[in-house]
Amino acid sequence: MTEITEIIADRRSIRRYKPDVPVTREQMDRLLHAAMLAPSARNSRPWEFIAVTKRELLDKIADVHPYAQMSKTATAAIVIVALPQEGQMEGYFAQDCGAATQNILLEAVAMGLGTCWCGVYPREERMPSIAEIFDIKAPKIPYCVITVGTPDENPSPRGFFEAEKVQYID
Ligand SMILES: Cc1cc2nc3c(=O)[nH]c(=O)nc-3n(C[C@H](O)[C@H](O)[C@H](O)COP(=O)(O)O)c2cc1C
Numbered sequence: 805m806t807e808i809t810e811i812i813a814d815r816r817s818i819r820r821y822k823p824d825v826p827v828t829r830e831q832m833d834r835l836l837h838a839a840m841l842a843p844s845a846r847n848s849r850p851w852e853f854i855a856v857t858k859r860e861l862l863d864k865i866a867d868v869h870p871y872a873q874m875s876k877t878a879t880a881a882i883v884i885v886a887l888p889q890e891g892q893m894e895g896y897f898a899q900d901c902g903a904a905t906q907n908i909l910l911e912a913v914a915m916g917l918g919t920c921w922c923g924v925y926p927r928e929e930r931m932p933s934i935a936e937i938f939d940i941k942a943p944k945i946p947y948c949v950i951t952v953g954t955p956d957e958n959p960s961p962r963g964f965f966e967a968e969k970v971q972y973i974d
Pocket residue numbers: 815816817818819871872920921922923924962963
């Protein structure tokens with residue numbers, strides 16, 4: 805297997821982190837570099853990133869997002885902010901930001917860090933509270949929160965191939 809194949813196979817959502825091990829600025833920057841190498845429709849790059857290590861804000865994420873309780877032990881989070889496109893690229897931002905998100909998750913594995921993709925967009929009940937915490941104003945959209953930290957659990961790889969989901973056309 806190549807290194808990238810192993811990284812893809814090893815990635816799991818991590819929901820428990822070592823609360824005393826910080827994520828450094830250098831580590832955050834490496835994750836953000838990976839994010840910004842993602843493909844996007846017509847290279848529109850419809851994203852911004854909020855890199856959070858402030859404990860108070862990590863706790864606030866858990867307060868408002870019922871499925872982001874792991875933010876309490878995470879020592880960092882990246883909020884991906886979508887910038888909706890107009891014209892020919894309209895509607896592509898979710899795909900573009902999803903690609904950036906996945907780049908972060910995979911780069912984190914390569915760095916020995918754990919992450920969890922916590923969905924925000926398009927859940928109407930989650931977007932306003934995350935927008936408020938991070939002062940994200942329309943038309944910008946809080947797309948997702950990625951919690952980051954040193955894993956304190958080691959779930960086994962569990963992705964699998966399903967041949968029946970593939971139609972081969974030769
Ligand atoms: C769009 C999206 C939203 C998700 N939102 C959450 C979430 O809010 N909380 C959570 O714990 N996991 C969330 N996940 C993680 C999934 O539950 C997880 O990827 C899936 O169960 C497969 O497990 P794995 O990531 O360990 O392979 C989300 C994943 C995606 C792609």
